Amino acid sequence: MGIGPESAYSAYSAYSAYSAYSAYSAYSAYSAYSAYGASSGTNPMLTEALITNRDGIVGTRIDRIADVLPGVPDSPRNLPRLALPVRAAIFQAELGPSVDLTVDTHDNLPVATLWRRTSEREGRKRKVTFHEMVEMTGPTTEQLTTQLKHVAGYARIRPDRAAEITTQVGVPTAFFASIGFMDPARTPHTLELLYTALNFSSLLIQRTKYALAVKRPIEFSPQVQPMIETPTHGSLPSGHATEAFLIARLLWKLLIESEAPQYGDRAYWGSMLMRQAARVATNRTVAGVHFPIDSVAGAMLGLTLADHMHAMCNGGAWTSAIFDAPKFDPDHDFDWHQLYTPEGDEMKPKASSDRGAWAITKRHDRHDTDETAPALSWLWTKALGEWRDLQECDG
Template identity: 35%
Template sequence: MTGIGGFLGAQDPGGYSAVTTHGLQTTAEGLLHLTPPGAAISGTPLSFNDTANNSRWATWVRGSLYLSEFLSRVSYEPKDTNSVRSIALSFDNHDLVELLLPSDALLAEQCSHVRDYADLRGDRGAEIVSQLGFPTEYFSMILGMHVAQHKSTVELITATQVVAAHMAMIAKHALAVRRPDQIDGRILPMIPTPGHGSFPSAHATEAYAVLTVLEALATSWGGFEDLDNRIVMMRGLAERIAVNRTVAGVHYPIDSWAGATLGTAIGKIILNLAGHTGVPVEELRYEPQNQDFSDFDFSQNGGTMGLHSCGQFQTSAAPHFSWLWDNALTETQKV
């Protein structure tokens, strides 16, 4: 499962063992007599409602703040008009993404693509299994990142994919699209079929959201002489993560189209929240067609394949995402 559990428990030690708990108790009893009686010395209060306190909090606490900061500005509306059903997601009352429900006939047609992709399972099995959780390591490989040197960047990646997963689940619930193996018994997935709807793909949503954020971050770092090559590889990676889910037998290609659409929009919203100026958010509408998915088609030919831009907007920065972005900017790669 990706996304939703990305921050849960991070930097929270939980309970101690029974032996350690008892040892701490007896040690405290043995030390307290060494100090004088009386009231505690008053300390200096922390700043009120200030991101200066963020570095004091456990990672999972900051994760809750990022998620709340994003979702508090989201609204959505399931639409059912004139035989067209869709989910429309908005941000700050601006239209963000509308995804139209695929027909049963289209899903049946898409199953042939899913069956064809099964031939790649032998080659991609390790990728598919290791990408059941979010594949931060794969993006790190391209940008030469190390968790000790890029703590804030990794946290930004995690925040992005957690937000993306939540947004995908809103759409999945409303549209309630059956998985490929529930339509065609010949698909026989190589991993367990997830317990939620197929459309859009959360993996594609997360991958394209992270791609959008990391492309802007790596560009802002200004340290890569071969930046164009790295961006090309990141785009290829986002596509590969999405397609791997079709190879595994749990997603239609149109799921990746919808996920890439939603993820790109989410990534641009996060850049706006981070105070990264000059990044307009496109208002997108995706009407699924019987197409395979590729990043080239998504980025170059989307207008002829059901993806439509309906306008643009920008939105205001938010304190916690801005704090995280500013910290990630300091982790620049100088090569």
């Protein structure tokens, strides 16, 4: 058993990669492949039938076996022939070791540091290097107490947002698919890429939440009374914000790279994806399960991880980010524009309040020794192909 995106809520099985997502399985796209019951246990009657069937037709043993070529080792060319859960496992095997997390304290506040690990490979030799990718300092209790006023204020629009909030408890694929045209038939690899990213991020989200141990609004006041169940894990960073901004930025990168004229340099696509992500994040505050500052931290983490994912797939730049929660003015609400600009797909270098800089980011250009993961490159390429316009000769 692995663990899935926070928003999937239930434990996530590496062997049922897509079944956890109702938005996806609703199309029953992959049910055709389950005829042999490969992933969900065997069908006893089918087994019995295959035995008797073989007995009936197998005949005398064939002695002369034709040439069999060996398999192609460690090659993405195998990937199209692998079941989705198998591919999911391979992708996680690439992504998982790309990061590490350490925890310490600063001024009595917990600090979680997510490290980016790059390895230079030469035969069986490894040279591993760690770079700080995300440093996140937890908020003070006073900040959260102040932020509680926002939670109370947002409660007034719960009736207005109830349908969105309840349908966004799971992965809000349908909401992003209403902007970028996704469908299991049309964009299977894009969906696979996004769920790969979510699966990867969920480990980091849970580990970071665990490290920072930030209490939920419900623990501050008996009057929060959230309209959905409060998850048992920590409040900051918001997993929904992390995942929504991760999805939004990965999609925006695909749209940009597709070079399709309608997407190419049109930042309004990126803006709309970010507005969607912010809406999902804010809805969690409306519901009463998150402080706005949780969304700030989550958005920052998600945007940073999108760059990391992209670099793992394609090489290219990645971003490091410092979120210093105590410097965030707790009277302020979440505003994603302070972190990111869709035009040029750039994170803002700095965001400050009267207390100092609470967000600092830095872009790191690709280093020659950085290696991409070929399996992930394959996935990105397949996903990108789903956004390119069809050319006349394609047919």
